[in-house]
Amino acid sequence: MQQLEEEIxxxxxxxxxxxxxxxxxxxxxxxxxxxxxxLDSIDALELGLALKKKYNIVLNADDAESRKHFASVHSLAQLITASN
Structure with missing residues (x-):
């Protein structure tokens, strides 16, 4: 998980x-x-696109469920791990 967090x-x-x-x-x-x-909402959109491209996951910054995954690097790493 630490390596994935460093990648993120x-x-x-x-x-x-x-x-x-x-x-x-x-x-x-x-x-x-x-x-x-x-970070701001524009950053969230750019980061969401980068995550989709690299890890093939889709996050919508406007969706409450997706928003919680954007809380920290650790929460993004957990999502990526669970999705793969």
């Missing part, structure tokens, strides 16, 4: 062009939105 962190940095952030700067339990990493 790298994907977040790459797809959102977060130039000043390293994989080690992101805590797997940290909130991705709001006071955590500070």
């Amino acid at each position: 962190k790298a994907l977040i940095i790459e797809c959102l062009n977060l130039e000043d952030i390293e994989v080690s700067d992101i805590d797997s339990q940290e909130m991705l939105f709001g006071d955590g990493l500070g």
Whole structure:
């Protein structure tokens, strides 16, 4: 699971062009939105597309069920693991 979390962190940095952030700067339990990493709804859409492309999973940021999976890197890793 830790390796998958590291991959997701790298994907977040790459797809959102977060130039000043390293994989080690992101805590797997940290909130991705709001006071955590500070992502916004546009970031959610871009991240959702990147996750679909890489892991063949579909997330809808407007759907309450999908939204809980966007809570943290750890919750995304759990979803990917359960989907495969």
